[in-house]
Ligand SMILES: [Zn+2]
């Protein structure tokens with residue numbers, strides 16, 4: 262749960278569409294399951310080969326310099342695949358192509374993959390909850406992100422790594438799974454007031470308020486792949502979401518890094534991809550308005566009640582991410598590995614190979630299917646002032662840390678039990694897809710090479 266203090270604005274922002282107010286909900290910060298690193302830890306600690314294995318840290322510059330040609334081929338392949346498989350995919354402008362561009366190598370790469378280039382993507386790690394912190398001083402938050410940092414980030418501690426230093430695979434993966442929330446996807450659109458946003462070719466921000474810094478990452482961390490026809494017609498911009506592209510891009514970069522003998526970057530890219538996989542298991546990241554049908558949404562527009570509806574959904578989204586974070590954090594701190602929520606994350610192992618599109622479509626379909634009930638349980642069991650009052654703003658309200666106690670006091674232990682149960686259902690889904698994703702890093706080099714060849718064959722056949 263990492264909320265920034267700024268409040269979302271209720272104005273429709275740049276949207277000129279008649280359904281503009283509907284989009285407000287999407288200006289809520291898209292942090293996903295908060296603190297992805299601690300979320301995935303109960304799963305990683307069950308995998309001995311990941312926990313015991315270490316790799317030498319390697320700077321991004323070193324990796325890029327060593328593998329320019331292999332990276333060029335990978336990025337070409339991903340671009341062709343994305344153009345063919347992702348509706349509304351904005352092609353990478355030719356001037357940004359890794360093959361054609363010139364200049365400092367790291368800057369060229371960041372432009373070619375279209376991430377925020379003002380971050381330094383340094384060598385760093387967050388120690389696991391089961392390891393004591395290094396004795397040296399941690400990195401200041403400001404050296405990792407330009408964002409203010411919410412409670413989850415401030416509670417996290419990161420340490421610098423030196424080139425060649427040995428680091429646990431589990432810690433690389435967990436640390437990297439938080440990284441896309443540090444600002445990587447912020448400011449990428451034309452109208453975000455950044456120079457790189459004007460070069461990247463993503464067009465105007467499809468939803469959300471372009472003036473809010475964290476709001477602009479939403480279209481990369483939310484995926485509305487199962488909108489009904491009415492929503493697609495009434496609000497076509499909701500289809501311009503890109504987590505599938507990020508997942509495939511980082512999955513392929515991980516593969517090329519593993520294949521060419523750069524396991525640190527293999528695991529780090531895999532961790533970046535894992536972030537988006539995790540976000541999409543959160544129902545509020547897969548459905549614009551859980552519990553509200555498109556017809557109901559239209560009806561509330563006609564009644565002039567759009568902002569009330571979206572405020573409630575936004576608050577429930579924030580509340581449940583706070584709740585989940587507080588519950589997991591307490592169980593992790595107490596090392597209660599048999600607590601039901603930690604077991605839910607640990608026990609759903611799945612190592613089947615995956616194909617990006619069907620993987621993402623299946624997991625988001627399951628998130629969509631869970632959304633209404635999830636929303637209803639939250640509305641029923643959380644204190645009404647947090648989730649049923651359209652005049653209340655959860656973000657920045659200051660109630661995050663005490664949320665579980667407040668629910669217990671005001672709604673009883675039974676409410677906590679019900680909320681735990683519904684959160685556990687989402688965590689089981691997270692665990693299944695996260696373990697499948699992480700299993701990509703287990704493949705020995707020959708296997709990985711075989712799979713890439715198969716993918717290329719698929720591309721060639723399409
Ligand atoms: Zn996210």
Ligand SMILES: [Zn+2]
Pocket residue numbers: 290291292293294543545546578582
């Ligand atoms: Zn979220």
